[in-house]
Amino acid sequence: MTAVTPTKPERPISEPVGRRILTSDQLDDVGEAILALTREVYVLTDRLMVLEAVLEKRGIAVQAEVDRFIVPPDLQAKLNDKRDKIIGAVLSALKSDPSRL
Amino acid sequence: MDTPILAQRGRASVDFQAGINKASGMLHAAMEAEMAARGITAQTMPADIDERHALVEERLSDWPAFKVRQMLGEWASKNHGVMCRQAFEEIQDEVIPQLKALDEGPTTLDYGKGEQAPSYWSRVWFHRTTGGWDASDYNGYVHGELVHKMLVAKAYPGDIFATRRLAASKAPRRDYKRILDMGASSGHYTLPLAETFPDSEIWGIDLSPRMLEHARRVANERGMAWKLIVGQAEDTGLPAGSFGLVTSFILFHEIPPRIIRAILEEAYRLLEPGGDIVMTDVPRYHDLDAMSVWRYDWLARWGGEPYWRASASMDLIGTAREIGFENIEAFTMPPAHNYYVLRAHKPA
């Protein structure tokens, strides 16, 4: 048999074993980081949806208009729905989706 | 002041915070249901409030949503002020000139003699607002218009401004010559007072210059001539017998009981014979069931309210009686009964 029997590659010694950088006393910080991230994700989502709405109106990106955009109620409802879904998704990873408890 | 048009990041952040508050509320309801399922009810709660907290923590320690509920609350407490300040910074170039224009007008602001603010106040960041009441130059606007109108008003049951109008209307007379609002802050209660008593001279005192600067804008915008003073409600330096009504709205829960007593004594001194006090604050613990007390105390404990428990446990009626007030009455206000009003009279 000429073919080399595939073996499980040896672990490179350059790779640390069982390294745990974060310790359990940082869990609160991780929680906070997740929320900070969730906020940013939501802010971006919001921005894109608003941008689309503005682009649709004008056919071109106009940053100032995005910042002065007064969200109409129907878009606000969609945004709130999106927001709740994003928050729900993150909380679900933490076994705490409010809509499922 | 028109409702500010926030830039996109600020607006979306405020919406996001509202979403977190909503999720938090849902988790809180689920948490209380879980507590009941695990045998914690108003009837089984221990007598001691700290033991109630310990019991809840112990029974829910393996329930993940308990930690997440706390985390969301922690996030809201720590971030609401910063978020609103950032939202303001995005629009400040446009807003500041409008605010500056309102510094001038019929309302006066006396900054006092630069006395040191008492440590029970200066060492606390109430509501855990980063930096406290005077955190930044325009904190009066940030707190009064953004935090209060865009976040608190949405998260709190009922219309928080209607409640202030209702509290103002509880004063027994309409013909006061002079009215003092203690803890006037950004003027959210001073305004309904001025509207309820259009013929009275309106005075306001507060320890926070930044908040009073906003009250001044609120008044000037309406052409109202209030007299605002930076100072301590318990030691106003104003002449005895000079007010017909001395009143406050949610001042007491931010103050230790010995100072509340001093404030009531000062109010008595400031009133002309036959004058009235109307002091509105949070419900008294002795009027609530054990679960409601636990809930208020839990929110206060993590919400930057170090004096809430002591203040809400204080016997305001007895204190008012000892000071010499008469016709002392106390009641809560509909619809949510989450405000307690102390009304009393200085003998003529």
Ligand SMILES: C[S@@+](CC[C@H](N)C(=O)[O-])C[C@H]1O[C@@H](n2cnc3c(N)ncnc32)[C@H](O)[C@@H]1O
């Ligand atoms: C929760 S705010 C109430 C604001 C306002 N009355 C309202 O209805 O929104 C409490 C205010 O009381 C002020 N304050 C606290 N202790 C005080 C004291 N001893 N003398 C004067 N003002 C005080 C704080 O600076 C703050 O502005």
